Amino acid sequence: MNLGLRWGDVAVVMIAAALVATSFALTYAPASGALLLVVSQAGEAARYFPLDEDRKVEIAGPAGLTEVEIHRGRARCLRSPGSQGICERAGWLERDGDMAVSLPNRLVLQLQGNGAPFDSMHF
């Protein structure tokens, strides 16, 4: 069947097909490491911080400031209100799904990577 396609049409179709395949691969590929720090805080929309940029983030909450450090593709809760130090004790968050919680400041820090994110975290 002659569709009347010329070499230019074929090239466009092939480039488009390659783009589609690449976008699917990037979207649904297995997790290869964390890309983002997701900050979920009660009453606020989730905030996203890329892990490839070193920085310190201060998050204000009902009990004071939670200080988060992002360094070399990982993140940690540096300082946070609360006598038990639960947020700080979580240590460095390095892999997809790793999380730290500050109940006094009503926030969850969690890393998200390429893979399908968990629907919920049990702890």
Add this chain to the structure above:
Amino acid sequence: MTSTVAGIQRVRACLVALLFLLLVAGCAPRSDTDRLTFHAFGTLIDITLYPAGAHDLARLESALSADLDSMHNAWHAWRPGSLGRTNELLVLGGEFSAPPSVLPLIERAQELEVVTDGLFNPALGRLVAAWGFHQDEPAGPPPDPEWIADLLADPPRMADIERRGVRLRGHHPELQLDFGGLAKGLAVARGLEVLTELGVEHAIVNAGGDLMTLGRPGHRPWRIGVRDPHGARVLASIELGGGEALFTSGDYERGYDWEGQRIHHVIDPRSGRPSQGLAAATVLHADPALADAAATTLMIAGPEAWPSHARKLGVELAMVVLPDGSVELTPALEPRVVFERETVRRVRVASATPGMDR
């Protein structure tokens, strides 16, 4: 000839449209759910809703937080409220009408005390308070060993509450109810009821890490990450269908350090001290209140007896984490858990005979 050219043009247009659709689909956001995080019931509530963009999040948050906070105030173990008034009246020994919000907890707790051979005993609130857990920031000093021994010589039990319809009478001067091992299960169940009443069909209600599912997100299961009890990392993942509750009791939740020792909030009614031998116990069950109480019971039962207590409670899906980080789980749960990192794990059955290491 004109019609042939028109046909070719239509085919080319369809091809371009198809490729465009595929490209858009490939670039679409991964998450097919909405998340709603707020503070209620004294903890972080995290609601997952499917499909994304289909719900009035502000309306859901308003309804849920009002209901959950109302339950929290009524059931609080040390602040004034319905449970506080009930505790005051129980120690007086006279008959009184139970507050409607508290009666279901008492009924359920009395059933659970029997089936757990007394390991689940919410009548020991006085002991929990003595260990410094009836305050927002738990703190020592621990109670005097002689005081513990005196209390446990004749400990208050749920059976010391006489119940005739809605009328109650206490028969022990040390009775003090603390429903810490049951209330969250009932709250999560109520949260799902509220969502259902508001037209939600597919959701997860997560209250401080304990959760229950409603429906399914389309044709896939819910994917749940299970956090390591002693760190930030994901220990395992588990897929849930609709109507499944996942509850954990652990030594890492509430506690404090006293003279180099970690004091946690799960108190063993036999010793009067924080339970020993397990770092965490997890139960998966269709009944969230049972899952909550069973997780506490297995944590108290310890490394030898947890399988037999799970069987007696009708719990087929359970997992415990030992202090060294190794994991034991029931045969029914094992195929459903995917460990995200190298973990020593054993399958345990009710005979309490350890299985083979994996």
